[in-house]
Amino acid sequence: MAATSVTLLGTAQDGGVPQPGCINECCMDPHGGVVRTRHPVALGVTDARGDRHLFEATRALSAQLSLWAAADGRQLNKLDSVWLTHGHLGHVEGLGQFGCEAWGIQNLALHCSKSMLDFVKANPMWRPLISDGHLSPNPFDTDVPVEIVPSLSVTPIQVPHRDEHTDTHAFLLAGENRRLLFLPDHDSWEMTLDIHGADDPRAWFRSLRADIVLLDGTFWSSSELGGKAGEIGHPPVKETLELLDNRRRGDPQIIFIHMNHSNPLHDEKSAESAHLRALGWEIGRQPMTFTI
Ligand SMILES: [Zn+2]
Ligand SMILES: [Zn+2]
Numbered sequence: 001m002a003a004t005s006v007t008l009l010g011t012a013q014d015g016g017v018p019q020p021g022c023i024n025e026c027c028m029d030p031h032g033g034v035v036r037t038r039h040p041v042a043l044g045v046t047d048a049r050g051d052r053h054l055f056e057a058t059r060a061l062s063a064q065l066s067l068w069a070a071a072d073g074r075q076l077n078k079l080d081s082v083w084l085t086h087g088h089l090g091h092v093e094g095l096g097q098f099g100c101e102a103w104g105i106q107n108l109a110l111h112c113s114k115s116m117l118d119f120v121k122a123n124p125m126w127r128p129l130i131s132d133g134h135l136s137p138n139p140f141d142t143d144v145p146v147e148i149v150p151s152l153s154v155t156p157i158q159v160p161h162r163d164e165h166t167d168t169h170a171f172l173l174a175g176e177n178r179r180l181l182f183l184p185d186h187d188s189w190e191m192t193l194d195i196h197g198a199d200d201p202r203a204w205f206r207s208l209r210a211d212i213v214l215l216d217g218t219f220w221s222s223s224e225l226g227g228k229a230g231e232i233g234h235p236p237v238k239e240t241l242e243l244l245d246n247r248r249r250g251d252p253q254i255i256f257i258h259m260n261h262s263n264p265l266h267d268e269k270s271a272e273s274a275h276l277r278a279l280g281w282e283i284g285r286q287p288m289t290f291t292i
Contacts, residue, residue, distance in 0.1 A: 003291045004175040005046045007071040009064040010039030011284040014090025019261040040090035041258045044068035048151045051080040061094035081109035087119045087166035110135040116166040151176040159186040175292030178211040184258040187233040210252045217256030247280025257284040
């Protein structure tokens with residue numbers, strides 16, 4: 001049986017790169033051109049049966065379906081389910097594309113928490129997605145694995161994150177050979193480790209038996225955004241690296257994703273990127289593919 005493939009279809013935080021309105025060197029070159037294009041984070045998962053599961057519905061849906069098709073060699077209109085971590089902008093902006101104004105897909109399985117489903121149903125723009133049969137809700141329960149095929153299950157893991165609209169989940173994808181944790185957003189290590197009863201990130205990843213971790217790398221440091229980054233949540237990568245230190249034998253592969261446009265990790269040649277790599281960790285690329 002073929003293994004499951006997981007393709008990272010975007011590496012940016014919700015605003016993407018270039019971020020609208022940014023004229024700094026992270027987004028605009030001296031001639032007014034675009035420095036780089038990075039979509040908001042999403043994953044394309046192709047299971048052993050060839051069914052395809054999209055994690056997050058970003059506004060770059062169309063481009064991400066093309067990237068994914070180039071990576072797994074399948075038709076870009078083959079889609080069997082969509083999974084959502086939470087209700088913040090970059091993770092849900094593309095939902096409307098499934099409706100009658102755009103794709104008009106029928107009966108796409110929507111996997112999300114009950115609070116996320118309530119949020120979709122309460123939104124006048126999204127309600128017809130369900131009432132007109134474009135999306136077919138499959139609410140999940142925290143910590144209860146959902147078996148997609150015998151060689152792939154998904155376990156939603158709750159994490160604390162500005163929960164004003166919906167709760168927030170990470171996903172643990174258990175393949176036949178490896179386990180991948182997808183954690184694009186959380187507020188702080190202190191809170192996340194506290195609710196999961198772990199002393200440090202390494203111990204938590206070990207308790208989940210994660211082999212690959214796609215981890216919240218939104219801000220490099222709390223001084224980013226003129227000091228405002230510290231107020232917005234997300235543990236800065238600098239702090240995460242202090243907790244992790246060097247990669248040790250038995251550690252998972254940790255790949256930082258969900259980078260804000262201002263994060264120097266978007267620049268592969270930055271000193272910050274070199275420091276992170278020297279410790280043995282990785283920075284997400286758009287696209288990159290894992291086999292689990
Ligand atoms: Zn986000
Ligand atoms: Zn920028």
